Amino acid sequence: MTPERLRAFCLDFDAATEEFPFGPEVSVFKVRGKMFALSWLDAKPLRVNLKCDPDDAVRLREEYPAVAPGYHMNKRHWNTVTVGELPERMVRELIEDSYDLVVAGLPRAERLKLDRP
Template sequence: MNGSALHKTAADCAEELPGAHLEHPFGPDWEVYKVRGKVFMLLTEVPGRPVVILKADPGEAHALREQYSHITPGYHMNKKHWITLEGGDDVSKKLVEELVTDSYRLVVAHLPKAEQPVDPHTYGTSTRAAR
């Protein structure tokens, strides 16, 4: 998947998530997706190529970086809790959608229960298969 397809796939997935919305708080070069005011995904070409920056469980983030050459620590973010995904041969639509949904669920899980648009423990799990 190339960089423009990566951005489109990630944005399309994010726009389907309950309560998610797009903002541009850092200017036109950054697309920032939030749920209830909390960031779960950033899209930019600032590092010189299209990238998607996502929240990830620290253990899973490490495993993803080991498994995929196109996943690196979060660009301008906490390297333990965020990953950067760029286009490449080993990046599939399914992988992008799973990573976006996982990021969203992690953020939703830290919201007060009354503000959670979905149950973060079950949302999106019925359709998931092993990566």
């Protein structure tokens, strides 16, 4: 997955936005003001921080060397994924899981505004 494809995939979710609160080199992808992905899109290798269920986070770290505790994030709830070292389909699923976790934590009124089940 290229940085361009990562950005496009993140922005394809309903109400997803890209912001730069940490400077122009760090893309932060949000839904209704809550972050679901963070990436230095120009970095080599390409990495992305993603929210994750705590039990799944530990399992993924044990199973895949490309998944590490979230860099500069709450290590219980966030993983850093080295994108090129995992199949693209898996990276997409992890991004979607992150988005879904964030949406699930939104107030009901905000969730109802989204085009998601």
